[in-house]
Amino acid sequence: MIREILENQPNLSRDRLIPILQEIQDENGYLSEEAIVVTAEFLKLPTSKVYGVATYFDQFRFEPRGKYHIRICRGTACHVEGSLNFQNELEKILKIKPGQTTRDGLFSLDIVRCIGACGLAPVMDINAEFYTGFNITDLSNIINTYRLKD
Ligand code: FES
Incomplete structure (x- = not known):
């Protein structure tokens, strides 16, 4: 290929x-x-x-994606809504950095510059399912939902 x-x-x-x-x-x-x-x-x-x-370039990753691929938006509108804190929280929950995949292959994390839904900031998507207007305590619940699916 x-x-x-x-x-x-x-x-x-x-x-x-x-x-x-x-x-x-x-x-x-x-x-x-x-x-x-x-x-x-x-x-x-x-x-x-x-x-x-x-x-x-942070757009490139060197590990295969996880079963659930998370993209957290770090564009300007999302930054204003605290996306750096959300990124840090996801890193803590998943114990990975952007560009990495969890050892069990379940989750991978990437940063994107703008998903094109700035009016709904903060925005992230997991396998193209969009999450908007969340707060920091929502993140572990969202991740757990995916863990339970598996
Ligand atoms: S900056 Fe996040 S969707 Fe545009």
């Missing part, structure tokens, strides 16, 4: 590195070590360079 994506690029130039990595991540949910190595091979770049660029 990674090779297919690379072989189907109309233009395999180095300045396409980020869109190519984005496409691979969209397809696979994350950037595996193989994805980094093969992309470097195709673009004739050192692997360290590709990895360095990918780690610079």
Whole structure:
């Protein structure tokens, strides 16, 4: 699949590195070590360079997503409503940082810049199910709902 994506690029130039990595991540949910190595091979770049660029941007993740993928919005409107506190609380509850997946594979956490529902801030989604206007004590209840589903 990674090779297919690379072989189907109309233009395999180095300045396409980020869109190519984005496409691979969209397809696979994350950037595996193989994805980094093969992309470097195709673009004739050192692997360290590709990895360095990918780690610079917080949109890329290097672990597979959990069964329940949480995206907490950290855009301006959500920030004003305390999204940093919500992010910290989720990290505490799940014992992971953004870009990581819990050991049991159940939850993964990512930050997004704006989900496009600013009027309903704060906003997060879990597998595309949206939660808005929550408070900090709601978070553990929401997470527990998913734990119980499993
Ligand atoms: S800033 Fe959070 S939805 Fe726009």
